[in-house]
Amino acid sequence: MAQWKDMAAKPTDTATSPASVSQPGKVYLVGAGPGDPGLITVRGRECLAEADLVLYDGLVNPLLLRHSHAKAQRTCRMEGPEGRRLDQAEINRQLVEAGLSGLTVVRLKGGDPFIFGRGTEEAAALAAAGIPFEVVPGITAATAAAVYTGISLTHRDHASAVAFVTGHEDPLKAESALDYAALARFPGTLVFYMGLHRLPTIAAKLMAEGKVSTTPTAVVSRATSPLQRTVIAPLECIAKVVAEAGLHAPSLVIVGDCVQVREVAHWFEDRPLFGKKIAITRPDDQADAAIDLAWRMGALPIPLPTIEISPPEDWSAVDAALSRLGEYDWLIFTSVNGVAGLLDRLWDQGGDARKLGHCQIAAIGPGTAAALKTYGLRCDLMPDEFRAEALGAALSSHVATRRVLWARANRGRDVLPRELSAAGAHVDQVVVYQNQDVTAWPDEAVQQLEAGELDWIALSSPSIANQVAQLLPAAAHVHLGRKTRIAAISPVTAEAAKEAGLPVHAVATDYTWPGLLNAIARATSE
């Protein structure tokens, strides 16, 4: 679906083989909710974490695949060279085949799997093949769209009942199963799924059967996503107003007096970054927190990794340092990866935090400190400003004649060892992770950049700024400062961006991802 074509899912090509092929696996039919990735259930997330294979439909937000390590395949509405729509029988066959081969499968479906979702057909196919299955309900589009647009479908002053109606009946049916006379008389709110294209007919038939022509009507498109749009008009002119507004599928039509209360309860579309498309340049395996936060602030995060993180080619220097940990006075961490690289290796080598003994610990900023906390470690020193110069300055009065170990990447600035050595420290540096440039971006992201469809590119380090300058397609440069703006996490990053030829339109005052997104929000509201 066009709504989600912007979002690259986390690469998921690591399907695990089934432990045994003699036993059938298990299939979970899971409701993914209406689009906001926060609206999947806890049980749904657990199933995703367990899965070997995920088959997801066109309404599902691919960001949900970040909860899974499974091989993932879209079953319909695919665009591009591999794009082909599977029919229902084919999907049922695939589910049965995967189940029989012993895999744990998640069939992830938009909204609730049993509300206009053909989930029952899939369950019946699995039951017939003797494959164990479980169904996990989801938040259906009607209730979610109503809430996110500020409408109560059962507002006590306006509606004592609500009906979910399909606006798109099986084209093979000779006669409409919908009784418009009954629908027009229905004493409550009508919600039409799949009705956008037939809106003129639906409105006309309801009015012909006596529905009052001034009944307030809302059409909510791409509900619960940062691209949500709501159009409201009396029933008699809703089709015209919607056509003029150019709303896209998926859309729901809500007909009833409860719609008029919307102005009072309107909230979602007021988020500070509502509707902004923001490229998140963080390495893929660390992008989750920034993506979640961008989404919570109303933005559509577009993963655009510029750097890949991998383990060092050779651990011998790290292992040697780990074997002498007791000799160090200070351990210094300047990234989340540095923390994980050193401490995971310590664990893998049979050690744990006790090996750190009397060592004091310094962290460059709150992200690094939070990573330390997950290992049960508190940092003794963190500078007021989250940059190498400030860390060096804060440490300089503590490290004279001391032995210091810095867990670092294979590349980066050398400010810290210089400053610490100048302060009289004996500094050892070990490369605990590699930081490599991504050499190309996904085609879809490139097309969007070229078309000026991204509102912001958020840069979170000087090396990322350089890398974005390298990878940015020539056609995207004309949009810089007009349609696409650039934000930097710190003055150092802003400087690097400018030197690389990128104009900078917002700089964070707090050098963290929340600080960066807040800077974008401030610049957006100016």
Ligand code: SAH
């Ligand atoms: N099982 C799904 C519905 C599938 S039918 C559920 O429970 O929500 C597909 C229809 O659902 C679309 O044509 C549209 O009418 C509605 N729909 C699904 N997601 C939507 C969204 N995010 N915004 C508006 N309508 C949506």
